[in-house]
Amino acid sequence: MHAMQYEITLPADYDMGVIRDRVARRGHLLDGWDGLGLKAYLTRERGLRGSPVSQYAPFYLWNTVDGMNAFLWGGGFQGLSDDFGRPSVRQWTGLAYEEGGGAHARFAVRRRQPVPDSGPxxxxxxxxxxxxxxxxxxxxxxLAAAAVDTSRWELVHFSLWEHDTPKADGDLFEVLHLSAPGRDRLPRGRRW
Structure with a gap:
């Protein structure tokens, strides 16, 4: 499993309806993407639910590097780059993934934290x-996942929730759409 995210931080007065319309028109295009475990189309708006910024910040869990590369280099990512410029894309190697009992993803929590220098x-x-x-x-x-970027020694925790009061610390996002063609193939448990 590989995790990936890019963030497009928007002006404070940006009409987030533009992002909602974009996801409504294009979100389904990844509903069958080969190699994709899931893509959560995430937004947060400045002043809502404690967010200091307005962002469009999709989060991906990939089953295969081939699927991720096909997205990045084979056309899926190009439409976003054409409309917003090419953002920096963060990637993490999967550590763990588990399913919960929730049925519908309405909110997501993402927390990044450093791996301490001291100790193993x-x-x-x-x-x-x-x-x-x-x-x-x-x-x-x-669901919940954890992954690590060893170039920065940074952990990322990601979870999806039915409600906007999750029992997780981090940045809270609204889920506009969930493409999950390979969610059932994401490997469960610890990844080593």
Whole structure:
């Protein structure tokens, strides 16, 4: 599993209806993308639910590098780049993934944190795996994942929720659409 996200930070007075319309028109295009576990079309608006910015920030969990590369280099990503400029794309290697009991993704939480310089990184990674399990045991949790970027020594925690009061710390996003053609093939549990 590979995690990926890019963020497009928009002007404070940007009409977020433009993003909602875009997702309504184009979101279905990845509903059958080969190699994609899931793509959550995420937004947050300045002043709502504690957000300091307005952003469009899709989050992906990929089953295959081939699928991710086909998206980035084979045309899927180009439409976004044409409309907004080419954003920096963050990537993390998957550590853990679990499913919860929730049925419909309405909100997402993303938290990034450094892997401490002191001590072996394995302890921090083990804690991230436990956090994935803890989150998916909560009421309203649809799924949770943890991944690491070893070039920055940064963990990312990602979870999807039915409600806007999740039991997870981090940035809260609204889910406009969920493309999940390979969600059932995302490997469960710890990834080593």
């Amino acid at each position: 990184p394995a302890g921090t990674v083990d804690e991230a795996v436990r956090e994935v399990r803890r989150l998916t045991a909560q009421d309203g949790a649809l």
